[in-house]
Amino acid sequence: MCLFCKIINKEIPSNIIAENDDFLAFHDINPKAPVHILAIPKKHVDSFIEVSPQTMSSMTSFIQEITKEVGIDKTGYRVITNIGDDGGQEVKHLHFHILGGAKLKWGHFNDSDPKNNL
Numbered sequence: 001m002c003l004f005c006k007i008i009n010k011e012i013p014s015n016i017i018a019e020n021d022d023f024l025a026f027h028d029i030n031p032k033a034p035v036h037i038l039a040i041p042k043k044h045v046d047s048f049i050e051v052s053p054q055t056m057s058s059m060t061s062f063i064q065e066i067t068k069e070v071g072i073d074k075t076g077y078r079v080i081t082n083i084g085d086d087g088g089q090e091v092k093h094l095h096f097h098i099l100g101g102a103k104l105k106w107g108h109f110n111d112s113d114p115k116n117n118l
């Protein structure tokens with residue numbers, strides 16, 4: 001079972017923000033912005049390559065609700081999904097990074113300079 005499936009099953013603890021039958025949102029363990037949330041489908045999908053338009057439809061609403069809940073919907077934020085090796089995906093369970101709470105630079109997720117992004 002993958003890491004995020006274990007988080008979904010509560011075998012690994014996480015700081016959960018929102019949960020419904022289909023999706024889970026929790027704080028990233030290594031935040032790269034004042035707000036750094038991961039939103040994931042509960043059904044295991046390796047990456048964006050395989051996700052269905054139906055899942056993406058409700059995922060969109062879920063992400064929009066989370067940003068309202070944490071109060072970044074008016075100030076703005078960034079949604080990122082890393083895909084595969086070239087995309088820098090480390091956890092092979094589809095996840096959307098929601099980053100906000102500060103003016104973000106384009107360098108977020110630039111591996112060469114991760115500490116200079118805040």
Ligand code: 5GP
Nearest residue numbers: 014015026027028029030082088089090091
């Ligand atoms: P990726 O590089 O695959 O797009 O992003 C994986 C993300 O998962 C990283 O930002 C990393 O900090 C986060 N992460 C890895 N392991 C854990 C964990 O056990 N708990 C939480 N909350 N986040 C994790």
Ligand code: ZN
Nearest residue numbers: 002005044093
């Ligand atoms: Zn999984």
